[in-house]
Amino acid sequence: MASSAISDSINTASHPERQYLDLMRRIWESGSERVDRTGVGTRSIAGAMLRYDLADGAMPLLTTKRVYWKTATREMLWFLTGETNIRPLVLQGVKIWNEWPHARYVKETGEQITLEDFVQRIADDEAFAQRWGDLGPVYGKQWVDWPTYRYRKDGLYEKGEGINQVAQVVESLRTNPGSRRHIIEGWNVAELDRMALPPCHKTYQFHVSGDRINCLLYQRSCDVALGLPFNLWSAALLTRMMAQQTGFEPGELVWMGGDVHLYLNHEHLITEQLSREPSGAPTLEITRTPETIFDYRIEDFVVHDYAPQPPIKAPVAV
Template sequence: MQSYLTLLDHILTKGTTKGDRTGTGTKSVFGYQMRFDLRQGFPLLTTKKVHWKSIVHELIWFIRGDTNLRYLVKNGVRIWNEWPFQYYLQQNGLAESFPKHSPEWKSEMKAFVQQIIDDADFAAKWGELGPVYGRQWRNFSGVDQLAGVIESIKTNPDSRRHIVTAWNPVDIPEMAKAGLPPCHTMFQFYVADGHLSCQLYQRSADTFLGVPFNIASYALLVHLVARECELKVGDFVHTLGDAHLYSNHLEQTKEQLSRTPGKLPTLRIRDDAPGIFDIGFDDIELIGYNPQPGIKAPIAV
């Protein structure tokens, strides 16, 4: 994961100070690429603990075409909570009563999440994130892109059209209401010598909090699609558009850069696990993950 740490250092030393949608402020660079050889280990950050459970459940959520928060929070995944909660406050005239990240805001969000878990009708109304990743992957204007690409890899591996896009301009306004327009917008698979590689284009990259998740999520996707297509894993190539560090993540970034990376873990998928569209969390095992302690940082909403 040295390439990720090099990116952090590059943004700190070369980044331009910019404003942003959240009002937090960033240091930012434009156009950056990392490559991870998945044969050398699973690229999960070791210089701080990354929540593996969230990575796996979120990817399963995408693959199944789900767009409601309920599946995630029922499985202890909190990474999407802030956006639908803030939308809920705004729509109910409560945003000024609960300033972002205040103790009252955090307490109210906890109650909001519990109601999503307990009340299916409430979840249907306020837990729905709109036509975000899962919808676009599995139903882009009626097209099941992910299933189509898997079939194409199997039947025409040399094709240059193994592409899935989440950027659907018609749906962007709806996505932005309770979630976010896609940050990881398009990915392409490539087959060579029996190995499957994938390149992701990510338009916007929260480098401290989000990018370690994105790297691991797409590396896992490569493993799952390769298994489905009876191929071995190759490279994951991560191409970033606006790669940024939020201004309230800079000290945390320096702390992370002071740490020495450890040995990468390995990934194991149970031999009797079902196919990609039915696979579950317990079918996937991470072996030998021994990270350094987590480093807390606020999410910019």
């Protein structure tokens, strides 16, 4: 009995999720309190790193609260289409981008429409969605259609063919795995002011070590309570998709944050989550190998052995 209790304690202490919880605790207890863009206020630290081994199907899927991994997966698949309008997400029941276009609509029109009614109009009215559902050239647009411009003889510039960074990285991993240029970049300085939200998870770099592919993600701004659980899942998912498409085994996910923070109005979430113990080892199975990285469907992904504790709701700061 005592031996079993000691073993359980050791397993809990070494659980991969522990590093996330330790980061949350450190920020909440010692982060500097700051006024932020949203006006909500945060506690923040400068710089953090988390590392997760993705061998044998392992995924950084939190167990101390339910993480809706299918929602995060649908978002990743949406990124890979290059789409910037929320309507395809809305039609799948994905709500994570709704607040930004809703806030813009209310500000520009003065109509005090509820978020729920606004989202319903996006779903029901394609023309309305075309006008009000677009987020600007966010993530996916930069990933698969980074804009280029050509200088003309008359001294003017014209738009050239967009760059598909994702396709280029897949090809470079296949043909030149030792390259140090396997990078997907979202921070297009020239277009930041047109984006509903400048990219937080901005730079992905892939690294091949033997037969394993690793991913290093730099995130300039990170909401640890609500955003990071999704970001970790999505980066690991993209790594597994890259590995499958290029013939490598999944290696390690290395996450690095710049401004790493917790919102002051998330205290109830933080307190509750830190009182819980991680358990289990969820894994991801990809059930088929599509022709390209752009051809995955939500049905291709199956999670095994995921028994999380209940979700903890908290407001999104816009």
